Amino acid sequence: xxxPGAVTLRLARPGDEATILRFVRALAEFERLAHEVxxxxxxxxxxxxxxxxxxxxxxxxxxxxxVGFALWFYNFSTFHGHHxxxxxxxxxxxxxxxxxxxxxxxxxxAARAVEQGCTRMDWDVLDxxxxxxxxxxxxxxxxxxxxxxxxxxxxxxxxLARG
Numbered sequence: 470x471x472x473p474g475a476v477t478l479r480l481a482r483p484g485d486e487a488t489i490l491r492f493v494r495a496l497a498e499f500e501r502l503a504h505e506v507x508x509x510x511x512x513x514x515x516x517x518x519x520x521x522x523x524x525x526x527x528x529x530x531x532x533x534x535x536v537g538f539a540l541w542f543y544n545f546s547t548f549h550g551h552h553x554x555x556x557x558x559x560x561x562x563x564x565x566x567x568x569x570x571x572x573x574x575x576x577x578x579a580a581r582a583v584e585q586g587c588t589r590m591d592w593d594v595l596d597x598x599x600x601x602x603x604x605x606x607x608x609x610x611x612x613x614x615x616x617x618x619x620x621x622x623x624x625x626x627x628x629l630a631r632g
Contacts, residue, residue: 481527
């Protein structure tokens with residue numbers, strides 16, 4: 470039984486796509502990137518529950534109401550010879566921040582990574598998000614220095630694919 474304010478975590482299931490999309494849009498608003506969201510419920514359905522699934526997600530709930538989510542997938546380290554867990558997004562409703570929800574989610578993901586034989590867990594954070602950076606330092610995360618993430622997308626990706 471939940472106590473007042475208690476949060477439970479569960480893996481996402483078909484039917485959660487609208488909730489996930491709502492959280493993705495809220496995260497994008499917070500990050501000042503709402504104009505970049507093109508995902509649809511159908512996209513999440515295919516990616517999370519298609520064959521094969523390409524990502525996983527969890528929903529944090531309080532008394533049956535979704536208050537946060539995380540979405541991740543697995544990558545691979547040739548240096549380690551093992552896969553890692555890459556956390557793509559994590560969002561907690563503003564009213565629930567500072568109450569341990571994110572820490573619960575990270576603990577769940579760390580346990581999942583260990584159970585899956587992952588040698589690392591990675592994610593990105595915007596450099597201006599001081600609250601998140603303080604939280605990440607508090608759970609033992611450290612920035613990966615000396616590397617700059619590169620991205621190929623849109624027309625550039627298509628042009629390279631065409632040769």
